[in-house]
Amino acid sequence: MRIPCPHCGERASEEFSYLGAADPVRPAADASAAEWHDYVYLRDNPAGVMREFWHHVHGCRRWLVVARDVRTHAISAAVDAGA
């Protein structure tokens, strides 16, 4: 699998480390335990296109949000997470 880094171009996936789903939103520090539980532990885990965090740790060291079909590994978008 090759990931099109918006800064470095298309690079091998071994240059990146993986965090997981990019959609869960971190609750406020004083949010309820139930909200924190949902954020930390529960996942949609779709069999389709997933937005996920990848860190270009052996490249530009930027965090990216990559849209990837987890059935085929086809990547439809990759943008800087801060963009």
Add this chain to the structure above:
Amino acid sequence: MSYSFFSLAREALRGHVGWRPAWRDAEPQPRYDAVVVGGGGHGLATAYYLASEHGMTSIAVLEKAWIGSGNAGRNTTIIRSNYLLPGNEGFYELSMKLWEGLEQRLNYNTMVSQRGVLNLFHSDAQRDAFARRGNAMRLHGVDAELLDAVQVRARHPYLDFDDARFPIRGGLLQRRGGTARHDAVVWGYARGADARGVDIVQNCEVTGIDVANGRVRGVRTTRGDIAAAKVALACAGNSSRVAALAGLRLPIESHVLQAFVSEGVKPLIDGVITFGAGHFYISQSDKGGLVFGGDIDGYNSYAQRGSLPVVEDVMQSGMAVLPMLGRLRVLRQWGGIMDMSMDGSPIIDASPVAGLYVNAGWCYGGFKATPASGWCFAHLIARDAPHPVAAAYRLDRFARGALLDERGAGAQPNLH
């Protein structure tokens, strides 16, 4: 028909014309007392024990393809009960005890071979950690032996003992561990369940779960609607997708795990060996192929195939501990989809939907758990109470902070 020396001799003498299919390929009926979703080892074992231990016979096992076509047919067939945590060790030891009597019980040759599982260690610190795990096992009445390098060399002289980075200092041995024939486990449970009236329905994918007033009513399938007061999910790899049909979100991500088998060679590796400085495990099948595997690929996947960087990583780990591996050709390589749970341990529990039960999150330890998983899941379904041995595998343990994190990696499924 019962399998025995006499039935084998009789059929041998009359040209094997009397053998019958081991189970019926059943047509789905409109109504059952309980429906098990997933015709893998766990689902079939669940149906078998529901029928044999709890007297339920109006049961269907629904499988979207053919039975054993998922992870039951894709694993490395290792059985063991060498866990550290109290919530895990008792469960896996129940499984080991069920393995030990499985062939007699099922009247089916599941080829359970207690050839030993040896976890190698490579440093003083790792020796201490393995000694601790071995002691935890012995406190649960489970066999564990700490071997030094001389004893390991006597068993496995072909390992690379003097590797500069990963010298082998010894290993933790569970002699009762070993391997079993994965397909035979599926077929044996299917045959046993079928003989007790369970309908095994293949090519029947569940497309919906009917819920009314918080209670399950049945399932919709590609072969029609089926009413059932109890619906039990045993479809690891796809647990999130199927549970979502009932509006549930699970603490699970799906990841791909690869496995490999070499060309067949004469008896070479006696027992199961795991490398302690990387992630690599190997044994030899009765056909002669070396069966081995390593880490998951590390990112979410529903593709039943793996990536090349992990192939390379597994081969490097293998070469580091077993240099003779380089002289063999890899014959086949495949991938299976794992339910990676948030703490690396499974879930056997009722769900917030009444009558809907979840058996999921087996990470890459599901095969060895097959008998105990079916045993405990059947108990839960029949009695609506968790089996004492699986009491730690509750769905709400994440909310309660009662995690079973054997690896100590936290809520990061790709690290378990």
